[in-house]
Amino acid sequence: MAVGKLYIGRKVRDLRLENRATQAQFAERIGISVSYLNQIENNQRPVSAAVLLSLAEKFKIDLADLSAGEGDRLLSALTETLTDPIFEPFSTSLQELKLITQNAPGLAHALIACHQAYRHNSEQLASIDQTLGRASGVFENTPYEEVRDFFHFVDNYIHEIDLKAEKLATELGIGDTDLNPALTAFLEREYGVRIVRSTRDDDMIRAYDHQARVLTLNAYLPASTRDFQIAMQIAQLHAADSIDQVAKQAGFRTSEAMEICKIGLHNYFAGALILPYRKFMQAARDVRHDIDLLSLRFGASLEQVCHRLSTLQRPGLKGVPIFFARIDRAGNITKRHSAAKLQFARFGAACPLWNAHQAFEMPGRIIRQLAETPDGVRYLSLSTQVTKGGRGFRLSQQHYALALGCEISYADAFVYADGLDLTNKAAFDPIGISCRICERTKCASRAMPPLKGRLVIDHENRAILPYGLREN
Template identity: 70%
Template sequence: MAIGKLFIGRKVRELRAASNATQSQFAERIGISTSYLNQIENNQRPVSAAVLLALADKFQLDLAELSTGESDRLLSALAEALSDPLFDNYAPSLQELKLVTQNAPGLAHALITVHQAYRRNSEQLASMDDRLGRAVAVETTPYDEVRDFFHFVDNYLHDLDTEAERLAGELGLRDNSRHAVLADHLERAYGIRVVYQPMAENALRRFDAESRILTINPYAPAETRDFQAAVQIAQMHAAERIDAIARGAGFRTDEAVDVCRIGLHNYFAGALIMPYQSFLRAARELRHDIELLAARFGASLEQVCHRLSTLQRPGLKGVPIFFARIDRAGNITKRHSATKLQFARFGAACPLWNAHQAFEAPGRIIRQLAETPDGVRYLCVAIQVNKGLGGFRSQQPSYALALGCEISYAEAFVYADDLNLTDRASFEPIGISCRICERVNCASRAVPPFRRRIFVDPDRRETTPYRIG
């Protein structure tokens, strides 16, 4: 669509009404067809420069005044904002823009305000870049794009999932023979030989296409070695499907496409090792005991939690859960939620959430009954895990895995046993992040919430140095 043109339908209608003219009469006076005037008045077409000049000449009005209608200005401003390269893969029609500005003007204003802030920050960072002589990243990263992609497909990809399940059945994967089956399939189907050999810089896997050798680090945990073999199968078996999904996702950069492919390889590998229907049955039978599920499928706790978050097959859905991986600094490095609880996109998570406590009790399941400000209650489970290879000098980053469900599903989890699910006092108040949490009396608050006034009394000090209005 053309951007930057002027849609002044309301003003033209007002001008015509003031002159007591029909559309036909008015169109004739400014030298255009009646149909064109009708389209202008309904904001289906912008006014041309010739029409603007005719309106100024015939009615002696300031051209600037013609664009003062609120809806018309809003429509033009929204169209301009959406023309930014940031929205390269979205080209709204005029009708879509009209629906937003006419029916949800507050939303349109909010989007324009956000875009303006983005532009200002970009310009400031660009200026800083010139002064410092270095690049400053101001746009969404490829990693963020891919994370959003998985979020908006509900962390479930039907074609990949069902194909991985079909292949698992064909291979006859069993828990006690998975390693041998995966390695044998790679050699028989693709002529790829699996060898185990330490690699530099803590590498887990390396494939040499010329020699057809897949090298896997023998110091990695057994479940990691199996997963890396499954990733190689994904690259060979589902290459076309994965490429079609990644290329069809509308990413803005090739880097995002490449990152997405990695995510899709991992998705296929997880679905191969933990086939959907057998994993769903086991989750129900074991009441979502992640340690028992890990033992049954020869997978890591993280692999199990991640797989639980993908059980969104139409007609055969699992319990809707949230899953996140958090590092010691509070950064959420993986996240998905099929519940009402949605993680903050920016900033740290609520300090009252039990995920943070997991670091204080390594390897132990931490349980929490929690309630968010909207009144929804949850069963939350967290456990600290280490990743990396064995050995004294190897890096072993530590993470907390957080898993949970809305309280109406809690009986399906072994972790709900002996907890009082009916007593409201059993539920701890938590938020999403301090910047958007509306709780006014939280002693753990880090910063005031947006859009709320604060009051400072120099003669009174509580847990925070201000009151929230």
């Protein structure tokens, strides 16, 4: 598959401004004309391979940092937004959307936020519930959605928090020694916190008494959950200032969003502490991303391992671009992140042809799938079921499917690609993002027509779907 042209004018301009250079000075340094640089910065011409190599050599930057970023995520979110029928009179080409996300990302974010507010208003009106009479009449993103978008658009990687966690992990020897004694000893030595276990028969996981300096953990927690909660407590005590600063700089509209973000950052620190960046990334390479082996090596759960794999986006030291999602039995995506081109739908359920749904039918197995999205990009997709909760007979269990994968060009880095015919086009299942925005006109698994699709109704003939879709 041909590689698309690379338009990175805004990044080149930012790089020039960071180095306090005029266009003439910058152009001379990388060996091109001022007019060519001007065209690059305004996304009128793509960047050639020679210019990319010159930028990398002269400014000591990683080529992946230039070509990657929030562009794909923002383009996906904006494209989904514009599929809403309210935008039907306004036709926009893919090239126009790319220019907006590359040259005016703030405008793209603003349009997405406005559309989300519109959706909330519409949903409230449709439900005709008690909230219909709220005085303001304006419904913004919920605090949870605001925090979700924050992590999404920073590539789910928080540099200062990750570095702080890795530094502490190195001091404690995490990755080379037993995790629980190292965490427990540090918490008691540095902060005077004792850990006790409770046999209460309820859903309590952890409780911290800051006056008595006692962390109480449920005695029936799995070892990986117990250690993660200890790491969470360390995050609250050891990284509080850094986490507060990141949350404040995010510019959330409400105090609720800021507090939810802090919880997310505590979780982030905990994950980065028990799975320290460099050691974990090297181990992932060594075992070819075998998630079972990584789980055993670091004493972490499969979910913790999969989630951490999707965050390995440190500038200059990136891992394989991986997508990760957690899906419940109803098809709701309860966790989502993608460093790959595949972007999950912001509204609605996931594609029914995706192998993530099969995980519930085959618990204990890792299911492999070769898949292709409508844009022609091919993926190696993996899924497996995990169970949470259920401590004893009276407490219910929650079943989730974990899904992760990568673009097919990275498949050799995964042990799960062994034995699959990656060159056979027929081996790839056609999947989409979600039915409401999927471009495929012939799919028997559709749950609903695409929002922008034109229906063809034939009263005399019937196929699997009760309607046809007019191809553009």
